[in-house]
Each structure stands twice: as C-alpha cells, then as structure tokens.
Amino acid sequence: MMFTLSEENYLKAIFHLQTVSGKGISTNAIAKKLETKASSVTDMIKKLADKEVLTYIKYQGVSLTDLGRKIALGVIRKHRLWEVFLVEKLNFSWDEVHDVAEQLEHIKSTKLINELDTFLEFPKMDPHGDPIPDKEGKFQKIEKKLLSTLKENQLGVCVGVNDSSSEFLKYLDRYQISLGQKIRVVSKESFDGSVTILINNKEMSISQKIANNIYIQS
C-alpha cells in the first residue's frame, strides 16, 4: 500500500495529537494542526479509513490503527534521521532543519533510510532531543518534564523542546540554552508565571510561555 505526501502528513499529525491527548482526535484539532479546513479533513479521513490506517466514526473523531501508527512512525523516523544528517554532516543549526526535513521525510526508499541510519551510527535522538524510532518503530521514552514545573532552587538539564519552530530555537540560542545545558531555577513569579533561571552563572528571566516549551531532566 502506497501513501501520498498528504496522506503521510495527516497520519503524522494525528499520531502527534494522539500522543498528547490519548483520546480520539477531533476533526477540528487535525485541521488546526495542518492549517487546513475541517471539511478537507473530513474528506481525507474518509479516504484514510478506507485504507484502514485509522478508525473513524462520524462526529467522534479518529484514532490510528496499528498500521496507521506504523506508517506515522516510519515518517517520523525519516524526519528525525534527516535532521541529524543535516546538523551533523551539513552544518545546519537546529533552527534550520525543520522545513528541509519536512520534504526529505517523504522520500520513498527503505534502503536509503536504513543506510542513512547506519551512516549516522544509529542515533537515538534528533537535534531537538526527540527520540528516533528504529526500523520496527520502537523508541526510548525519556524521563522529562517542563521547565515550568521545576520548583525554586531545583537543578536540571535541558533535554528537549516542545516547540521546534525556528523563532523559538533562535530565542534559545540567544539565551545560550541548548541540549545538555544545565539550568537552575532561582525563583518563580506567581503573578505571570515567569521564571528566573541561572545558566552558566548568569541570571535571566524567561516568560512562562518559554518555560512551557523547554523539557528538563532533573
């Protein structure tokens, strides 16, 4: 069975939504994620249900089948391996890889992706700290929590980001926040949720929105 670029993007979007919410995914949520209209989503999920990659009950959202999950994980594996390639071999920075990887993830060739995996020496993480599924779709879940959940005086290490947009990543670069960076919470402001942190012995304040998009292991 073959899947088009659009179909793969739908499966990936639904997979990501599913790992967050657990429940059946609403038409609207998919539309929002893919920046399209709900009516387009209805059209597509009917087609995907026919292909047995998801189950769909009118007015009740969708849920991936095992096959759908497998295909989504295949696309995610490709996306993340290409990101590693771009950063490690082609001098891309972590804020430049997303758009190109979005294209490369749709290249069809099993040999290509497995040889790429070998060439890169089987990386377990992409440049944003997200796990790379293996051939079978298995990946390690790492223990992580949002920076915003740390208490005052707690210390942690940045292990990932929740937002991989170029704007956000550039912001992090400016504040010297990268994967592996040690971060200590100095104080938290209950008024606006902003957090004062200590990085490389420098104190700085970041907004709640930022703190909600940085994953920490502590």
Add this chain to the structure above:
Amino acid sequence: MMFTLSEENYLKAIFHLQTVSGKGISTNAIAKKLETKASSVTDMIKKLADKEVLTYIKYQGVSLTDLGRKIALGVIRKHRLWEVFLVEKLNFSWDEVHDVAEQLEHIKSTKLINELDTFLEFPKMDPHGDPIPDKEGKFQKIEKKLLSTLKENQLGVCVGVNDSSSEFLKYLDRYQISLGQKIRVVSKESFDGSVTILINNKEMSISQKIANNIYIQS
C-alpha cells in the same frame, strides 16, 4: 518563481532532448521521454511558456529560454550530487541510485544542495560519468565517443554510459565494465555490428546495442 515537481521534470526532459538534437523539441518527443500523452504535453508547455522558461510556437515544438535552462541545470545538479552521495556514503551501487535521485532532485533548499556539494568535496562527475554542473550551471564537457566507433585494435577507457537503467548497468557489472576500465577492441563484426573486446586479459563479445551505450575516451 516556484516550479512544481512536474514542471521540473518537463524542463529536465526538454533540456536532455535539446542537448541531443539541437533543434526545437517536438511535443511527441517530450511525450515519449516522459511516458505521457502528447495532449498532456501541449497543456504543460503552454503553462511553461507563460512562465517564460521556454518558447513555444504551435505545431513547431519548444526550446528552453536561458531561465529554463538554468532551472533544468539546477535539477540535474541536484540529481547528480545526490547520486554521488548515495554511492560514496550510503553504499548504493551505480544501478540503484537513479530512482531515489529522481525523488531527491526535487527537494527545495539552496543551503542543502550547496552544503551537500561541500560535504562531497565538489565532485565533478556522477557515478555514471556524467558531469555535475556547479552553482552557476557550468560544467566540463569531456571528450568521449561511443565504444562502437572505435576501430579494431584501438584501446580506450570507459568514461560513461548512455543508458543509466538498472538492467544495463547490471549487465556491465557482470562483464566487469565500470568507469575507468580499460577496453581494447579486438575485432568488429560487420554482419551484426557486434564487437569483440579485451577486458582484464579476457576476450568477450558484446552486441552493437551494448557498444552504442558505452562512452570511451581514447
């Protein structure tokens, strides 16, 4: 100006046809090359003429403009660089690269292709001996002739192939013919055009069709 995957394939096909025939390229020739119908070609060349990448006069075929030529060369550059990558870094053999490169050539990112070029150390040839255009679209034309044009007792080196199909390349592998291989013409059969050649001190006979698809420098 942005070009779709289909548009790029048309430009590439017309470019290749143009380098052989010199003249205006007929609708039928394009249809044959792209394995599509003449009517589809007419539709597309109208659109490409609107975009000013080719000139088109009804019933008289088409010819690329400088812009069209530039875009075609960009796609060819990408195709050939990816082929080098696949062979040199990912253990592909020369008969396995074509289909994957056909996909990769449409990835849009100037940084990607120029960094890839750097990573590969600016190769001048792809795995089939075809020249790789540089950023400006310039490439070296090498002196080469068909094996079938060599005279008896002449010696030459294989520098390219005219047919990059997997079947043909696998045939060459079986007969130990690869780029750089020294080949001596022992005798030629005027009856069917077949050629007896000497490779690694072994004599073998190849058909005219094969001899017409191997490029030699002598």
Add this chain to the structure above:
DNA sequence: AAATATTTTTAGTCTTGACTAAAAATTTAT
C-alpha cells in the same frame, strides 16, 4: 497537387486535495 499519413492541438472528462457555504449533529448555556 491531391491523397494519405502523421503530428499536434482542442475539447471535454477524471482524480486528488483543497476550498466555501449551508445543513446536520452535538455541546453548552440559560
């Protein structure tokens, strides 16, 4: 120079994946 054959274009249709507008179903609020 007709007649015939070939090539090319036109006209109309199809599929994919999107869209808008309106109808139907479901939720939320009163």
Add this chain to the structure above:
DNA sequence: ATAAATTTTTAGTCAAGACTAAAAATATTT
C-alpha cells in the same frame, strides 16, 4: 429542556495534471 453556540459533515467548486477522442495542421506519398 429548550435555545444558542460550536463542531462536523455534506454539497458543490476549483486548480493541477493527467487522460481520450476528435479536429486541425503539417508532412509524406503517389
């Protein structure tokens, strides 16, 4: 529990890129 708001689906369009069948133009024969 009914009204109002929201979500989802249906119905009808549209553009890209392909197709078939037929018409028009060009080439080739005789």
